[in-house]
Amino acid sequence: MITSEQTEKVRGWFAGRLPEDLFEELAEVTVDREEITVVGRIPEPRLAEDASATERTAAVQGRIQEFRERTREARMAVAREAEHGFGRKVSWGVLCGAERALFTHVAAPVMTRLRQPERRVLDTLVASGVARSRSEALAWCVRLVQRHEDDWLAELRASLEQVQRVRAQGPDATGA
Template structure:
């Protein structure tokens, strides 16, 4: 499986010059999300700048996405940031199966009963967003550590599984 850095490099190489001031590539096993920072335009609201970018680049973005999907076996989604406004275009919503015990299900059901969520799926997504918002520093450290492990693994011997004892 390609590393995030390899995917980000490939995406960055295929983006037309001038589209973004800066670009961030986020990915997991299912999706590659390309989020670019747009240069604000005087007297144009940030949302309008994003909408204009989305419309004028649609065909080329689809071409880049198709090539990346063939190469990396993942769907490609796009987004843009202008000023403080971020808008993600058509991102994936992937089901995640989990087994929960009674006390864990009660947490989700409480969120439903309180009107915070419509379903257990929504309640679980709400919980994940809450953890992400409150534990970002810890999650960032964990991601950095994992990337280091991936680099060490990639530098090791290829195709030689450990001998069984």
């Protein structure tokens, strides 16, 4: 579990290291054991007020693609430094208006053992066409839980951080 202090350190580093004109705002920095995901806000394209929803969607997608291509070298230079310093891969994304787009990011394999009832759930998702494989079905299930249990997961993460703070103060803490 990554502590909020570790995340704050990474976020602070990116806030100080990113080129001043890269993003309008550093919106999110998410850290786990394998990856750091950096998401910044970029300006929306300027369109006529009577522009259709289709035109707005196409303009936003074009802006995101333009940003991705134009800033690739600068982002990769920062990513190399961060990967060396923090020992994690760096992934990028943007917010443009209401659209959130993630660029290439890590898909880390996770080994698990499931009993027959759990495997049957995954197999049902595959058989119904919801997922192409057990792996994809499991990822679908995780996203479903994440969507419906945000408050519960946030409370659980806060509890884990408290446990880590208490452990750090215990008799095995360094410097004691």
